[in-house]
Amino acid sequence: MKSIKASAPATVANVSCGFDIFGFAVEAPADEVIVTLTDKPGVTITKIIGDDGRLPLEASKNTCGVAVLEFLKAVNSKYGAEIILYKNLPLGSGMGSSAASSAAALVAINELHGNPLTREQLLPFAMESERIACGSAHADNVAPSLLGGFVLIRGYAPLDVATIPTPANLFCTLVHPHLELKTEDSRRVLKPTIPIKDAITQWGNIAGMVVGLMKPDYGLIQRSLNDVVAEPIRSVLIPGFYTIKEEAIKAGALGCGISGSGPTIFALSTERTIAQTVGEAMQKQFDLLQLKSDVFVSKINGEGAMILKG
Structure with missing residues (x-):
C-alpha cells in the first residue's frame, strides 16, 4: 500500500497577550511521520523514534494516532x-x-485519501488529539502547525480561525532549556478569574498586536507583547525568566515571553542577526544557571505542515 512522509513545525502559542487565541508556526524544529495505508481497519503506530520510549504506541493514547483515527x-x-x-x-x-505530531499525521493521511478535506476541516481532529495530550481541545498550537503563519482563534463554538498577515522581516528566537513542563500543570496554576483592569489591558494588547502585525508597526508590536494574565503566574516555573527577558530586550528584541506553557522562551526581532544575538544573550543566562538549552531562529513559517518528497 502507498506511503507518504510529512512534517509539521513547532509553534509558539499565546504570544504573550493572546492566551489560547494566538499562535504562530516556526521553521524548525519539526516532527515527521511516515503514514502507510493498510487494508486492515484501525491505526497502528509501529515505531516512535526520538522519544526515548516515553510516548505510548497505542493509537488511542497517542496524539498522531488519535488524529488519524478521527x-x-x-x-x-x-x-x-x-x-x-x-x-x-x-x-x-x-x-x-x-x-x-498530529498535524503531520493528518496532512499525510489526507493526502493518501486524495485530500478530501481542507486544512481547516482537519483542525477538529487535531484538537481532539490535544485533548488526549493535555486535557483541553485547544487550537492555538494545532492551527498554526496545520495552516502555517500567525493564527487567531476567534472562537470555539463554532470554531472560527483566521490567519493574520505578518511582516516579511519578523524573526522569532526560541530558546528551549532542558526542562519539561506539562501543559496541564501550567494550566492548573492559572487563576479562574482576572480583575477587570487586567482584562482591559489584555484586550488592548491583543488588538494592538493584530494591528501592529497588519500595518506593520513594530513599535505597536513591541508595546503589545505584554501579558498580564498568564505570564506573571507561570514565570515562577521557569528559572531566571525575568532576567532572561530583560537580556533579550537589551539585545534588541521587540519583546519576549513564554512560548505556550513553557519552559521555552520566545522573542521577536526585526532582523535575523538581531534574533541570533538575542538567542545568544538568552542562552548565556541559562548557562549561568547551569541549564543546557537549544536555540532556534527562524522567520514566521507561512506554510505549516507539508508533504515531504522521498
Whole structure:
C-alpha cells in the first residue's frame, strides 16, 4: 500500500497577550511521520523514534494516532493506517510538540485519501488529539502547525480561525532549556478569574498586536507583547525568566515571553542577526544557571505542515 512522509513545525502559542487565541508556526524544529495505508481497519503506530520510549504506541493514547483515527472515521474510510513517528520536538517544551505530531499525521493521511478535506476541516481532529495530550481541545498550537503563519482563534463554538498577515522581516528566537513542563500543570496554576483592569489591558494588547502585525508597526508590536494574565503566574516555573527577558530586550528584541506553557522562551526581532544575538544573550543566562538549552531562529513559517518528497 502507498506511503507518504510529512512534517509539521513547532509553534509558539499565546504570544504573550493572546492566551489560547494566538499562535504562530516556526521553521524548525519539526516532527515527521511516515503514514502507510493498510487494508486492515484501525491505526497502528509501529515505531516512535526520538522519544526515548516515553510516548505510548497505542493509537488511542497517542496524539498522531488519535488524529488519524478521527479522520478515518469522519471520511468513512475503508482503510486503516500504520504510522512511524520521528519525534524531533522535545516533550513538554512549550513548542507544540503534541500538535506537530498530529498535524503531520493528518496532512499525510489526507493526502493518501486524495485530500478530501481542507486544512481547516482537519483542525477538529487535531484538537481532539490535544485533548488526549493535555486535557483541553485547544487550537492555538494545532492551527498554526496545520495552516502555517500567525493564527487567531476567534472562537470555539463554532470554531472560527483566521490567519493574520505578518511582516516579511519578523524573526522569532526560541530558546528551549532542558526542562519539561506539562501543559496541564501550567494550566492548573492559572487563576479562574482576572480583575477587570487586567482584562482591559489584555484586550488592548491583543488588538494592538493584530494591528501592529497588519500595518506593520513594530513599535505597536513591541508595546503589545505584554501579558498580564498568564505570564506573571507561570514565570515562577521557569528559572531566571525575568532576567532572561530583560537580556533579550537589551539585545534588541521587540519583546519576549513564554512560548505556550513553557519552559521555552520566545522573542521577536526585526532582523535575523538581531534574533541570533538575542538567542545568544538568552542562552548565556541559562548557562549561568547551569541549564543546557537549544536555540532556534527562524522567520514566521507561512506554510505549516507539508508533504515531504522521498
